[in-house]
Amino acid sequence: MIAAAEGVVAATLVAVLFRLIAGPTTWDRLMAYNSVSNRGIVIMAAISVTTQEPVLLDVAIVYAMLSYLGVVVLSRFVERGQVHR
Amino acid sequence: MIAAILAGIGCALVAIGTLGILRFGDLFSRLQASGVSDNAGLGVLLVSLMVRGGWGSEDWGLLILLALLLLTNPIATHSIAKSAFTQGYRQDRP
Numbered sequence: 001m002i003a004a005a006e007g008v009v010a011a012t013l014v015a016v017l018f019r020l021i022a023g024p025t026t027w028d029r030l031m032a033y034n035s036v037s038n039r040g041i042v043i044m045a046a047i048s049v050t051t052q053e054p055v056l057l058d059v060a061i062v063y064a065m066l067s068y069l070g071v072v073v074l075s076r077f078v079e080r081g082q083v084h085r
Numbered sequence: 086m087i088a089a090i091l092a093g094i095g096c097a098l099v100a101i102g103t104l105g106i107l108r109f110g111d112l113f114s115r116l117q118a119s120g121v122s123d124n125a126g127l128g129v130l131l132v133s134l135m136v137r138g139g140w141g142s143e144d145w146g147l148l149i150l151l152a153l154l155l156l157t158n159p160i161a162t163h164s165i166a167k168s169a170f171t172q173g174y175r176q177d178r179p
Contacts, residue, residue, distance in 0.1 A: 001089050002137075005130060008096040012103040012122070019106055019115075027112055027169040031119050034161050035106065038123045038154065039099075042130055045150055049134050049143065057146040064150060068157040072164050079168035 006046050013039040026078055030071060037067035091133035098126030111176055112169055116162055123158050 013036055020032035041060045048056035077083050102122020109115045131151045135144050 001092055002134070005092045005096050005133075009099060009127075009130070012099050015103050016106055025112060025169070025174065027165050027174070028115065030165050030168075031112075031116055031162075032106070034158070034165075035103075035119050035123055038127055038158065041150070041154070042127045045131060045147060046134060049137070049147070054143050054146065057143060057150070061146065061150050061153065064153050064157070068153075068161055071161045075161075075164040075168040079171055 002046055002050050006043055009039050009043055009046075013043070027075070030075055030078070033074075034067070034071045037063070037071075041067075088133045088137040091129055091136065095126050095128075095130035095133055098122060098129060102126055112174060113166060113176055116166055120158070120162055124155060128155060 016032050016035045016039070020029055020036060023029045023032055041064050044056055044060040044063070048054060048060065073083055099122050102118050102120075102125075105118025105121065106115050109118055128151060131147055131154070135147045135151070
């Protein structure tokens with residue numbers, strides 16, 4: 001059951017990669033980056049639950065924080081031409 | 086049983102949201118579809134991972150991850166939409 005869910009999420013990850021590559025604007029690419037990161041995080045959590053390996057869950061939490069920071073900083077940079085101010 | 090039902094609902098929501106990301110013709114519509122697939126779908130999938138097999142020690146990590154995703158995804162989406170709007174991107178009105 002969890003393997004089937006992982007398969008569906010991985011297939012949608014590959015499908016969202018199309019929007020990451022061929023998005024018309026920069027913001028489409030940012031949105032696709034956010035979606036790909038979230039799907040990777042959920043796949044990591046599912047693998048950590050199925051293989052009884054709790055270290056991978058900590059990796060997923062830290063990766064969630066870092067991908068959120070990256071998306072916000074990149075969108076602010078696209079908005080203003082600089083991050084600060 | 087409940088975990089299987091929740092996993093099915095989550096997979097359906099993720100598939101619908103990804104279809105919207107791929108097929109919508111406008112940035113803000115695609116942002117809305119990504120909100121459906123990321124917040125609702127992946128949140129329900131994480132809940133289905135939590136309720137599987139009772140409450141264990143690893144479920145606290147899953148709860149923290151779920152809270153983090155539900156907290157940060159709307160902020161990221163709002164940031165992207167605000168960036169696009171202030172840079173002059175407008176929706177095509179028929």
